[in-house]
Amino acid sequence: MTTVICPYCFDRAPASRLPYRCLMMATGVRGGTPCDAEPDDVWAGFMGPSVPPSRRLRGPVFAAPRTLAALRGSATRQPCPGCGVASSVRVCRRCHSDFPSEYCDQDSRIIALVGAKASGKSTYVSVLVNELRGRVGREYNISLPAMGDETQRRDREMAEDLYERLQLPDTTRPAAMGFNDPLLYRLSVPRRGRYARSSRHTTLVFFDAAGEDLKSAEAMARYTQYLAAADGIILLVDPLQMGSVRDSGATADGPPLPAVETSPQQIAADLAAQLRSHGRSVSRGRVTTPMAVAVTKTDALRSLLGAHSPLLRNATHAGGEQDDDDRLAVHEELRSLLSDWDSGVLCRQLENDFAELSYFGLSALGAPPPADAPADAPKSGPQPLRVEDPLLWLLGRRGLIQVRKSRPASRDRAERADA
Structure with a gap:
């Protein structure tokens, strides 16, 4: 029996137990009278105070x-008892x-x-989705359509803003201003093997927590259910x-430096505390949720990198x-850089709190x-x-893409952080 995880509140339920919403259409078999809209206070209460009264009226x-087909999960449509x-x-x-x-399938x-x-x-x-549909998608034969009206709308707007208008996306609004819908995509990857003739389908759910909601453990508690349900964290x-990078002069020719926000080690510590409170831990208190630590804006660090750094080129994804x-070469270089920048504070924090982690470096622009x-974009x-790279590592761990390994497992320091 299929278990469905709600991408909005992260409740788990058997597909056969999920209710339906009336379409309020005028073609009912009982005289053609459609049902009237009614206030959905459950949905409005979850969405928050930003929902106007007119939007509370829904089917x-x-x-x-409780039919046999419904219990087996094979019934995809059900008649409304009203119309x-x-x-x-x-x-x-x-x-x-x-x-x-298709979300429940x-x-x-x-x-x-x-x-x-x-x-x-x-x-x-925005850039990740574009790459999965373009350069990376061609290598893995991936398709990635957006699911649902809201994600389709936002997907179009993100692409138009960034790739046509060359405008960077707006910042994510804090939870106090209302619920942030996740982005839902249907990822399809062909099965590998001599006799494989089908594809594997899974739903990717991207949930973006506003930076303002990560300034304290109390604020981060709003996202506890989301974090506990996550298959992986980026x-x-x-x-x-980081002070040493800001003081290095590496970004002197770029835009003004951003204001100093919550430190990554504090965010990592709060993340681990929230996840431990939901039982996502192993012996010695380390969290089992895989953690991809992605250092962004590596384009601003070119003067700090060697001429042959793997961070200066994309991975090939051959075959x-x-x-x-x-991945391991990138992991080792980033771990070394982070240790130099803050005397290893962040690495020690992460490796003491997370059982599986890997370091990555990327530049979206x-x-x-x-x-x-x-x-603006360049x-x-x-x-x-x-x-x-971070997402492919998480997908590879779940067997959704192929991973080419050549080193002995005992040398893979990226996937196990031994205390």
């Missing part, structure tokens, strides 16, 4: 009938959020994006927040496989924004470096 929610019109719109039993079509992978304000989370997602670390030796227009448009 009535009704329970799935008789069959509906395929399923809703979460806890928050009454509507699920996109496949596994989901919830990816948590976490980082301080101005670390580039929104820009990162922690974006802005190197321009539709992630090269684990390449490939160059700093213009010094006179810090809210005039040449985004030329990203390695934005896909």
